[in-house]
Amino acid sequence: MSQHAAADGAGPLVRPYAMTHGRTRPSSDNFDLIALVVAADGPVSTEGLEPEHRSILNLARQPVSVAEISARADLPVGVVRILLDDLRVRGAVQVRSPMSGAKAPTKRVLRAAINGLRAL
């Protein structure tokens, strides 16, 4: 509730960024909303991780988008990006950026998309 009170109204934003120790941006490149994240296979030290890091690792057992992590962990996207950065730095997650990044997808992908949609 406390996080949502901040998110829903015009209230001050304190709690969501507490777990990032005040950081508002990841140190390295941004995670796209549809970048897909998956937890690493091997054992990863969870020492020093916040509970929110652990819930992200749980959500990412199967490939999951940054947007889905944000929605399911009930954290603003900005916070998720920072926590993901922590996890990536220690090798706990792998990230796949969206097809062709900021550029529009290729014709090959579009054809695959059309076939996939038709088959639904």
Next chain:
Amino acid sequence: MDEIPYAIKILVAGGFGAGKTTMVGSVSEIEPLRTEEVITAESVGIDDLEGVEQKTTTTVAMDFGRITLTDGLVLYLFGTPGQDRFWFMWDELSLGAVGAVVLADTRRLADCFPSVDYFEQRGTPFIVAVNCFDGAKRYRPEDVRVALDLDPQVPVLLCDARRRDSSKGVLITLVEYVLQRYSELENNGALA
């Protein structure tokens, strides 16, 4: 580890209550989710939120759904925020998108003008899907095209956002249109 799939995205835009969330939900394989971005004007461009207590924040919400198209390809559908003042979020949403569906509600056709303007200016390929609300006067796609002053090549079709098949058809129309646009650009030598 298994290969991580790739993701692509399509935007669903339109005025307040035009049926964006309904369309996302009718084709999504998961219940539509909502994600929030909390923004403070002061936080833009700085890395430290000390003293954030004094700052006013705004929350921007996006509804989205997911469709697994093939083993290696996942499609995300984002319902763009309806409120005009959150347009700065659209830039992030439209970056790298396949294209956009503009949902038109014929009871309030003017509500989708801003979406049409936005995608035209940005060069994002879009189609217009006219959501057929019960009791609303039926328009022909051609009337909507004229009312919205659309380029002749922009597809306009009728839909029922509550029906999965109808929404699916809208998405296929969009992706086919984008593909056709690419081919035309290539033939015109516009793409290297």
